[in-house]
Amino acid sequence: MRIALGGIAIESCTFSPLPSQLHDFTIRRGAEFLDRYPFLGKYAGRAEFVPLLYARSIPGGSVEPDAYAVMKQEYLDLLRANGPWDGVYLDFHGAMHVRGMDDAEGDWVTAVRDVVGPTCLLSASFDLHGNISQREAATLDMLTAYRTAPHVDYIETREKALRMLLHCLDHNIRPERVWIPIPVVLSGEKTSTEWAPGDRLYAALAESDAAPGLLDISLLVGYVWADEPRTSATVIATGIDRNVLRREAQKVAQRYWDARHEFQFGVPAGTIDACLEWALAAPEPCVFISDSGDNPTAGGAGDTTIALASLLAHGAPSAIVASIADAPAVEAMLAAGVGATVEVALGGKLDPITCRPLPVRGVVRHLAPGENTEAVLQIGDVHVIVTARRRPYHFVADMQRLGLEPLAHKIVVVKIGYLEPDLKRHAPRAFLALTPGAVDQAIERLPFRRVRRPLFPLDKEMVWSPDV
DSSP: OEEEEEEEEOBBOTTOSSOBOGGGSEEEEGGGGGGGOTTGGGGTTTOEEEEEEEEEOOSBSOBOHHHHHHHHHHHHHHHHHHOOOSEEEEEOOSBOOBTTBSOHHHHHHHHHHHHHOSSSEEEEEEOTTOOOOHHHHHHSSEEEEOOOSSOOOHHHHHHHHHHHHHHHHHTTOOOEEEEEEESBOOOTTTSOTTSTTHHHHHHTHHHHHTSTTEEEEEEEOOOTTOOSTTOSEEEEEEESOHHHHHHHHHHHHHHHHHTTTTOOOSSOEEOHHHHHHHHHHOSSSOEEEEEGGGOTTTTOOSOOOHHHHHHHHHTOSSEEEEEEEOHHHHHHHHHHOTTOEEEEEESOSSOTTTOOOEEEEEEEEEEEOSTTOEEEEEETTEEEEEESSOOOOOSHHHHHTTTOOGGGSSEEEESOSSOOHHHHHHOSSEEEEOOOSTTOSOGGGSOOOSSOSSOBTTSTTOOOOOOO
């Protein structure tokens, strides 16, 4: 059997002012991306796996149509040139938005089906923050999604998508799918699987796993910062007995709906000023604060200075801000050199709706030239990491290699939502700041216009029951 491997992945925030362009994607071809599938050796005797193209970008704004067209065309050309195929595995995220196009993954899947024909089996894996359309569920033959957030089961999920595909090819199975959109949109910071009710809801999926005739059941909480009609939570069941799929999918959807009011942040949350006051009063020697409204790994522009301005106003002792994207400021610091005092108008250039550039005077403490140059600017007692392009800081080591020891500072502000595992492990205490930005956690104040209504929590009094 011959199986094609490849796909595309990005979370697209439609509220972001920063478009995602071709240069934002890392495109890997052929054997370059086989490291995503370390389990392939288990199945070497059963199929020939042919890697075509995999494109990935950190979350950002809507993808530019010409960039999407280039990547899609190259993938389809490779698919045509290397066929015929028994199966195709699509490695997706599930929340890509292309400017002027709804349901971009649905467009990609439909194009794949047109190339490979009706008999080839299509399998896909998704992030649980994907928004799955009816077109995707109808065109794919099978799919599965992560069950953890933060995501620690991504390798297992990719393997399950391939294992299902091989099983169905071996046994000549054409699976059924049942798709139920749940009219709920909540942020990942409230729907983590590490606390209630997310932990309980995802653990309960094991009950459905044992149902006869069911190959997979997936619960996706969706991606909230996408203003398009498919945005919602979703349940998709895949298997051979439609009655079983219907029963299990409705059960999972009803549980999620019933728990909608229970979702909460995993740490105390408040305004940035409130979080700073709590941090300064906390007995712990170091407190981490999430600057959640400008989280680049959710699609934020990464250049808002709201948290920095508040730190300076509070006279916070020994603090770190990770980070602010500002290429002109980085250039100015490179020109001045380490130890020099510089004056720059920091940030506020990519997301001017949220904030204006903040004039600051500080000392350049560290420079790390490279493809994405990083610099450390000390403003009073606050050390700010400034980058040429936005990037996340998910590891303590990311700051240590810039000469900063996070735990030696009273406050560490990170542009993030919930803390990623390494930060969470190191943080003596954490708060989540409900800062404004493209990925605002207060979703009721976002300018939604195209989502399907009614939709919780935008319409809190709505009633609903699961229907296939």
